[in-house]
Amino acid sequence: MSKQAAAATIADLAPTLIDLSERLHANPETAWEEHQAARWVPAPLAERGFTVTPSYLGLETAFLATYGSGPLRVGLCAEYDALPGLGHACGHNLISAIAVGAALALAPLADEHGLTIEVYGTPAEEGGGGKIELLERGAFAGLDLAMMAHPAPVDVAEAAPFAVSHSHVSYSGKAAHAAAYPTQGVNAADAFTIAQVAIGLLRQQLPHSVRVHGIMTNGGEAPNAIPAKTEGRWYVRARTLAELAETEEKVWRCFEAGAVATGATLDITPESKPYAEFRTFEPALAAYRRNATALGRVFDTDSPARHMNQASTDMGNVSQLVPAIHPYVGLNSLPALNHQPEFAAACIGPDAEKALLDAATALAWTALDTAK
Structure with missing residues (x-):
């Protein structure tokens, strides 16, 4: 019943999540300049009982939002920086909305499942190493699981970044x-x-x-x-x-x-500390595969479009410290690929909205599986 409740919460919040994604998309901000995003992304969380710490650990465009007090700490990473000259051509507007959706779905279930939910607003992924700066200041320490889902042309479960x-x-x-x-x-x-x-x-x-x-x-x-x-x-x-x-x-x-x-x-x-390779937490990844498949997602296994999973990310550094997964959710965007203007256009609209809601649901379900 918990999974159905989480899915129902996300369905109810769909207009809020889509609005957040579209606002970020229409107002792209590059690394370390995400001042509007750092206010907009945690707002739906604060409205629903999360405790929000702005300018987290001294980084002006980072935040931390927390809910619950259970022993199992689950972190969700929200990226929101855009690319210079290309806007949200890597879909970070969707990453933020996915993290918010998963967190809001888990909040009503936190006490029942012994969860503490932590949403990290992580600036400057596109070359600035925002998560590395947060790591060095003590963020993420002690998490039982860190998660995020990244838009791509097709669905790929496992991150294998350089x-x-x-x-x-x-x-x-x-x-x-x-x-x-x-x-x-x-x-x-x-x-x-x-x-x-x-x-x-x-x-x-x-x-x-x-x-x-x-x-x-x-x-x-x-x-x-x-x-x-x-x-x-x-x-x-x-x-x-x-x-x-x-x-x-x-x-x-x-x-x-x-x-x-x-x-x-x-x-x-x-320009930043080096980004590390990714260390996948296999039990959580297996749970994400099951959950995404149950939602009707189909993982690509052989097309060249699946290679977005090789793109570098500072989430790799997080994965070296705590158990983590970083799946990719497809936007049905082909022939458009990440870091192209056409992919930015694909990061809003019906396919993007379905990816947003499916990924948020799959991450929330994966957290619940981890809590069993």
């Missing part, structure tokens, strides 16, 4: 008139070109479990001035943190080559 580092790379050279005084310049743009060519050549020696990619964010000021400053953002991914550290050494040597060849000065600055 570990990843995010770095800001810059070269400093010397400006000069490109026609009149070229010998007086130190070309910082050439340094970037050399580094990118070296990385391209390095890929032949990199294992299939590694990804290296980035963009130049500042390539100079004018075509007739030798660039004195160039900047970019680069990600290095690998299966594990150990493999990531080995790969980074090789990639940084490519950037050093650009500095050596041109005489520019290189600076590499981490």
Whole structure:
């Protein structure tokens, strides 16, 4: 009967959850700037008896909402940052609404099942490492289970993300008139070109479990001035943190080559702590599979669209500390894939709403199975 009660609560709250998702979608905020989201997401929880702590652990756009006092602590993670220039093209608007829905479904059952429900508002997943900052300040410690569900084109149960580092790379050279005084310049743009060519050549020696990619964010000021400053953002991914550290050494040597060849000065600055690989809590994942299947979800097993489960996430760092799952819920969005404008469009509408309600129900049921 408890599962039916949880499903009924989510069905009753569907308009509230969909409204929350659509408001976030219409008002995207990037990493560390999620000021509206940090107010909007916990509001339905506060209205229904959750104790909300804003600016949780000193992070202005984080929050913690708690309900119950049972011995089994279940954490639900709400992400709400958007992508620069793409809005909610990774569906974090849905992640927040799913977490809120699951928490509200569990609240009336907390005493019966010995639950303490904790909803974590986690900013800056898209490169800022918000969960890592929270971890280092003491969040998540002692949880019996941490969960979230992430939108994708198709349903995939198990997270298998790459570990990843995010770095800001810059070269400093010397400006000069490109026609009149070229010998007086130190070309910082050439340094970037050399580094990118070296990385391209390095890929032949990199294992299939590694990804290296980035963009130049500042390539100079004018075509007739030798660039004195160039900047970019680069990600290095690998299966594990150990493999990531080995790969980074090789990639940084490519950037050093650009500095050596041109005489520019290189600076590499981490944008966050590295994201870890994911450690799945298998009993909870098995329960989620059963519950999602009971709701009519079908897990993809062989299409290329299922590879969203390899995308890096700072939830991996949480999973290294406490038991965790991170399933993916499909939006029936193909051919649109995550981080495309078309996927942002798919994150609202009937298919997105069904995914929201199904995922919230499946997570709530999984918490109840864990409490047995």
